[in-house]
Amino acid sequence: MSSAIPRRDLLRFSALGGVLLAGGGVAYRLVGRRDPVSPAFIARLCDMVLPATDTPGAVGAGVPAFLPIAFQHGLFGGNADTLGLLRDALDQWSAGGDFSHAGPAEQLQILSTLDRETFSRPRAQRSQTSAAADGAGAGAMDGFVLWRVVKDAIVSSYYTSQIGGERELGFQLIAGPDYRADVAVGEVRYLSNYWVENVF
Template identity: 40%
Template sequence: MNNHFDHARRNFITGMLVVSGLTVLPAKVWAVAEKQPSSNPDNLFLSTLCDLVIPQTDTPGAVDVKVPEFVEVAVKHGLSGAPVDALSRFEFALLSDVPGFNTLSYQQQIEALTPIDNGSFSRNPAEKPQGDLALWKAIKALIVTGYYTSQAGSSEELRYVLIPGKFDADVPADASTRAFSSDWTGVKFG
């Protein structure tokens, strides 16, 4: 892809994130994360979570684009309101709630994480996860933010059109239609 458009895309996304109130920009987090070793053995649990949230399909998954490294750096800087020890606290809580989580099959891990995920994003306070399991909402937000602000996430998973064109209320869409990476107006961060 043309470097001018890559630069314009990052500037646009960064600008939208500044407007939305993030204090640490994903572009700065990526600058640090890209320097970290990609085979950090300490982030096996985090890599599993990233793979569960955004697995590899016809486009690279979260692990492929180094989202675990992004999340580690983002947590250290308090992005999405996550405490510095959010990852270790969540891991301990999840392994206490679901013993042997790391040894479960991919499908079993999805099934174990689904009620926590549903509760984290529920409007019903009775469904919210308790204790450190409530950290899932911030961790998942960082995984998604990291992926869609990465080079592959913003250019391969999403379509990028610097100026998407005129308004057309009747756009044909099917399962293969990708969202625009240049449309961050409806995203709420934080």
């Protein structure tokens, strides 16, 4: 494994996360962080996931402001503690113990490693037909789910913002006569408003 994070710390993150997410707010206090998550920390995460290119990125789309609200309301499988728990974990891997004050290169290296590790792990399968069919086990989490939750939230928030949904991708609420069931990829613009896709 090529990593900026020692394997023992990744394993600790995994083990810790099980406690953290099962325990919610109590576990957060156990970690010992005291101050609220800073807007700058959230903005930095957003920028590393979806930066400005020829269109504004997640920061320009207002995702850092939406994310805490979304988690307060339980969206994307997160909760009010999600961002704080992720910050605490990232701090542990930063040379100076403070991810927010690490250099951009170190931040990116830490997050890239976490990202690779997270998505190399299988997640629970999901039912297409009823969330209830996923059963209790589907929600079982390890520490990497923290990043899975936050990354999904950043991506989802961006592509459902006007900048992400309409400027970065296409948005056409009424297909009408433009509708095509079967068309060459290059002949049509890819839309952000494909409401349904298969899950598994």
